[in-house]
Amino acid sequence: MAIDFRRVFCLLLLLGILLVVLWLFLRRKIRTAKLKRWWRLISDRFHDHQFLKVPEFNDNFQENQLFRRLSLYLNSLESIEDSDYTNLFSGAKSNDILLSLNPNQTVSDEFLGAYLSWTYQVVSSSGRSFVLRIRKRDKRRVLRPYLQHIHSVSDEIDQKIRQIRLYTNAAVVGDGGAGRWKSVPFTHPATIDTVAMDAELKNKIKADLDAFLKSKQYYHRLGRVWRRSYLLYGPSGTGKSSFVAAMAKSLSYDVYDLDLSKLSGDSDLKLLLLQTNPRSLILIEDFDRYVAGTSPAPVSLSGIMNFMDGVVNSCCDERVMVFTMTTKDDIDPAILRPGRVDVHIHFPLCDFNNFKNLASSYLGVREHKLFPQVQEIFQSGGATMSPAEISELMMANRNSPSRALKSVISALQTTSSTAKAELRSAAEAVEEAGTRRDGPHGVKEIRKLYGYLSIFYKSDGSVEISVTCLAAPDAMFNFFFFIHIMA
Numbered sequence: 001m002a003i004d005f006r007r008v009f010c011l012l013l014l015l016g017i018l019l020v021v022l023w024l025f026l027r028r029k030i031r032t033a034k035l036k037r038w039w040r041l042i043s044d045r046f047h048d049h050q051f052l053k054v055p056e057f058n059d060n061f062q063e064n065q066l067f068r069r070l071s072l073y074l075n076s077l078e079s080i081e082d083s084d085y086t087n088l089f090s091g092a093k094s095n096d097i098l099l100s101l102n103p104n105q106t107v108s109d110e111f112l113g114a115y116l117s118w119t120y121q122v123v124s125s126s127g128r129s130f131v132l133r134i135r136k137r138d139k140r141r142v143l144r145p146y147l148q149h150i151h152s153v154s155d156e157i158d159q160k161i162r163q164i165r166l167y168t169n170a171a172v173v174g175d176g177g178a179g180r181w182k183s184v185p186f187t188h189p190a191t192i193d194t195v196a197m198d199a200e201l202k203n204k205i206k207a208d209l210d211a212f213l214k215s216k217q218y219y220h221r222l223g224r225v226w227r228r229s230y231l232l233y234g235p236s237g238t239g240k241s242s243f244v245a246a247m248a249k250s251l252s253y254d255v256y257d258l259d260l261s262k263l264s265g266d267s268d269l270k271l272l273l274l275q276t277n278p279r280s281l282i283l284i285e286d287f288d289r290y291v292a293g294t295s296p297a298p299v300s301l302s303g304i305m306n307f308m309d310g311v312v313n314s315c316c317d318e319r320v321m322v323f324t325m326t327t328k329d330d331i332d333p334a335i336l337r338p339g340r341v342d343v344h345i346h347f348p349l350c351d352f353n354n355f356k357n358l359a360s361s362y363l364g365v366r367e368h369k370l371f372p373q374v375q376e377i378f379q380s381g382g383a384t385m386s387p388a389e390i391s392e393l394m395m396a397n398r399n400s401p402s403r404a405l406k407s408v409i410s411a412l413q414t415t416s417s418t419a420k421a422e423l424r425s426a427a428e429a430v431e432e433a434g435t436r437r438d439g440p441h442g443v444k445e446i447r448k449l450y451g452y453l454s455i456f457y458k459s460d461g462s463v464e465i466s467v468t469c470l471a472a473p474d475a476m477f478n479f480f481f482f483i484h485i486m487a
């Protein structure tokens with residue numbers, strides 16, 4: 001039988017054309033990623049796999065940093081778009097859209113020629129975790145470099161999108177456990193530059209924070225935990241809390257605002273500390289209330305001191321601790337010894353230099369014909385206004401710098417004359433005390449003038465008055481005048 005080559009050729013041509021049309025059709029209908037996935041599913045059948053789980057918390061309820069890094073890394077993968085179910089969130093900028101994996105969804109990845117897949121698991125009993133599926137054959141070759149790759153990519157993402165957060169501790173419910181810290185984005189607008197304080201002091205603190213950030217190796221070489229603690233003390237409204245916010249922003253650290261009154265005991269304090277992340281600032285506001293015993297605290301003094309020493313927080317590398325208080329007069333110096341508190345920063349009531357800083361930021365005024373009058377009031381002593389009070393007056397009159405300055409002058413004059421009258425009556429009280437003393441011996445303190453005049457009745461029978469110089473030119477130092485009256 002003779003072969004009809006023309007017919008065979010036509011058939012083959014027709015078949016070829018059909019195949020090309022089919023290929024074009026499939027390419028349009030099925031994305032290559034899906035084809036790849038199918039191919040991988042088929043080839044996976046011929047390999048053994050291993051599963052590795054990355055839980056969100058470790059046994060101490062401490063956040064597992066690898067989980068956080070993975071979350072950043074996986075949500076940045078392009079393949080997340082191929083997952084069947086993905087969450088969309090708006091980002092920090094208005095046109096940013098962030099993708100995030102939905103529970104029980106899988107995202108695939110490729111590294112050094114190996115195929116890997118991650119499943120995001122949420123189980124009510126054991127919490128959230130990521131589970132890696134990797135071919136046994138690839139594990140030895142790929143796992144270590146892959147994890148390093150995740151570290152460096154997540155670090156990069158972290159730098160780009162890092163938004164610092166403010167954590168607050170909730171009261172103990174049930175058996176304590178994980179999730180005691182609740183967080184919100186920390187958006188306080190204060191920066192170190194916006195806080196009015198002595199310029200030299202400000203530069204010293206900036207340099208100190210900078211040096212701390214760079215000294216990981218140094219601390220570790222000395223066998224010390226890489227942490228630094230600061231005490232900010234001064235009257236109300238002098239900028240302590242604003243400065244804490246500014247410090248956190250300058251370090252780019254999360255803030256853990258620890259409310260001691262919500263703790264259930266010393267072990268609870270340890271547990272909460274273990275749950276803080278590295279690169280964070282742990283803040284205890286109004287610390288004097290707890291250590292001077294004016295507020296009952298559910299934690300013991302030794303528990304607090306252990307926490308300050310870093311004994312309990314050997315895990316607490318890369319932490320800054322900040323304590324704020326109104327005055328450190330009543331605090332046992334042992335609590336504030338070097339090592340427990342590394343840097344003491346005094347926030348004084350407003351002086352002329354701070355007033356000029358405030359006028360410059362709040363009113364945009366660097367010089368004004370009313371400045372000499374303001375300076376005179378500060379120099380005459382007795383002007384006892386906080387930067388908060390002065391800045392409020394400036395803000396209220398920000399449309400007219402002259403009116404703002406006049407209202408500041410009038411308020412300063414009022415506080416100055418009240419302060420002088422109080423000083424006189426306090427001195428009279430001391431004079432009287434010199435001739436008549438009742439009550440038990442010991443230290444009894446009358447605090448007047450916003451804490452700037454202190455009178456001590458001492459056990460040796462003497463009376464000591466300490467007056468902090470109100471117009472102290474340098475925020476670092478206080479000047480004390482002592483009057484001794486022997487009974």
Ligand SMILES: Nc1ncnc2c1ncn2[C@@H]1O[C@H](COP(=O)(O)OP(=O)(O)OP(=O)(O)O)[C@@H](O)[C@H]1O
Nearest residue numbers: 194195196235236237238239240241242387388391
């Ligand atoms: N030194 C300052 N420079 C600029 N603004 C200040 C300064 N001190 C206070 N303020 C302003 O006053 C307000 C109160 O300040 P802040 O809360 O920081 O004071 P504080 O010392 O923490 O007071 P408290 O002891 O009552 O908590 C803030 O809005 C802040 O902007």
Ligand SMILES: [Mg+2]
Nearest residue numbers: 240241242285
């Ligand atoms: Mg405060």
